[in-house]
């Protein structure tokens with residue numbers, strides 16, 4: 001843990017030193033200051049978050065925690081958008097328009113399994129399956145469901 005703080009301290013001091021002229025003494029003082037601030041911050045944070053992501057500065061890669069229970073997001077009549085909580089029959093167009101997200105980005109952002117969490121409600125995927133069947137396409141490309 002301490003080495004992580006040291007690394008961060010060095011990064012901050014270095015970037016600061018490159019912008020302003022610090023004497024060696026000022027530099028040492030700054031290192032001490034930043035180190036103690038970071039250490040105390042880390043103490044507080046580690047109480048809240050059990051396992052923080054060691055990768056820093058990569059916001060896109062951070063998995064967000066959905067505010068809605070995952071078992072509630074894919075329902076018979078609707079799917080819930082984890083970004084804004086809206087309920088819709090299908091999310092794909094909404095994600096693109098409202099949040100500028102592709103389905104792949106959406107899944108990555110929340111660490112979701114696309115197989116378990118489709119972007120359409122259950123009724124809709126069932127209709128699509130039936131429609132495809134009527135058109136004579138069979139069930140190719142659609143997952144077969146055990147229950148009817």
Ligand SMILES: [Zn+2]
Pocket residue numbers: 081082083084085086094095098099
């Ligand atoms: Zn949304």
